[in-house]
Amino acid sequence: MYPKLIINLKKLEDNLNACATITKDHGKCSLMIVTKGLCADKEMVKMVAENPNVDFIADSRVKNIAGFADTARANGKKTVLLRIPMHCEVAEVVKYVDLSFNSELSTIRLLNEEAAKVGKVHDILLMIDLGDLREGIFFQNQELIYEAVEEILKMENVNLYGIGVNLTCYGAIIPKNENLSQLVAIARDLEAKYGIKLEMVSGGNSSSIYLVDKGELPEGINNLRLGESFLLGNDTAYETKLPGTVSDGLILQAQIIELKEKPSLPIGEVGVDAFGEKPYYEDRGIMKRAIIGIGKQDTDLGSMTPCDPQVEIMGGSSDHIILDVTHCDREYKVGDIVEFELGYGGMLKTATSPYVEKDYIK
Known part of the structure; x- marks a missing residue:
């Protein structure tokens, strides 16, 4: 029956492996694959979960993650919620999500309470806004960042796994060495100030991958989140084709x-x-x-x-x-x-x- 979407899993896996070469081998970053572009299609998720290059599987919808959490975890991949949780879905987040992106203390408090109820420790990535003006604590407001971190560190059932940024998706601000270096500086400042180690400093999505080939990804960025890059083969900062990828998957x-x-x-x-x-x-x-x-x-x-x-x-x-x-x-x-x-x-x-x-x- 038509209309029909033909999903060439072999071509998508080739794209994924090409992205992994750039991200992991050249950029020394962990690889987070984002599944929302194909609405977390089960066959695609299975292919991603079984690929040894993938460290995290992410989506912006809790419902999608609930559908693939077992598959991801069975293959040793952590599940990640990209969109900041709504208060109404906190229980599902704690159940199905290993790492969630957050910027609101009221939401983090609820995650802490829910995780305590079920005897878990929930990892969070604190989002920093470097000027794209979507989610995150604005980078110039240092005191707000400190206040959030200080409260999070007192929580027993939430773990501050790291910090991250999103660029390009709303304000179309292109990741550069200059702005991503500010994220690394914030991470190092927090580690020194509070005597902690942040596991992840996530430097953005498919618009950041071009920095690896240019040799301009700041040292200290250790994770990239890729969706369009592996699905369509694109660097989304300048809309160029990534080496080793195809657009007809x-x-x-x-x-x-x-x-x-x-x-x-x-x-x-x-x-x-x-x-x-x-x-x-x-x-x-x-x-x-x-x-x-x-x-x-x-x-x-x-x-x-x-x-x-x-x-x-x-x-x-x-x-x-x-x-x-x-x-x-x-x-x-x-x-x-x-x-x-x-x-x-x-x-x-x-x-x-x-x-x-x-x-x-x-």
Whole structure:
């Protein structure tokens, strides 16, 4: 059945191993693989869990982690919650998550209380905001960092495993030696001030990996968190392809449900489309237009690239995507399958949609 996402597990594992060479062999960092890009697909998680290069398996959703915690732990991998826990999910976090990212003392107190109830010690990574302005204690507010650390160190059922930063995802701030060196400086300051050893100084995600090849990852950063790098082969700071990786480990297939010649300009007064946007149309004369049975509910049109370079995406609605196949050498017909490589947004929505089947190449 279509639409269908083809997941080539062999290519993804090759990507993972290429990322491990950069991250572990060259960067001397532990490797945290992030599964949320494929909605923690079970076959993908199994492959990741069995790979000896992987140290941690992470996701932003507790529900996803609950689904793979047993698999991860059975293979000696720690589970990690990337998104700061909500108060309402603290019990599940303590149960399924080995290491959670945190920035709010009220949440850390609840984690401590819940861990005490079940006789556990829960590891946390204290997040520091270096200017991307998403989660974390702002790096310039040293006293707030000290206050948080001092209270955490008094807790009996929470362990301060380390500190971390997130860059690029919200503010699009690119990791550099300069800003990541500030994270290392904070770590060393905390260790000296409180007589502790931080196991992890996590220097970001797929936007930080390029620093390894440039020889600019600061000494003291000892962990990177990679999702898009291994799924799509990308360095997300400058959108370059990482050596040894491919971008076609994931292929979206959709079926043509209508194929007709029509004008390129709609007829009548143009208002807004189903998503409240006013579209612009260019007059190209009569077109051969193919409609495929997938839409904006299931994918992101802006991060889909037709595998046939002569196919052009014209637009779409919730359940339809319109393609221009006028100049294609292939004679498309109704029922034919059109294939697409995916960017991050397309991958994320497609993997999450219950209307997209999954098939695997192993």
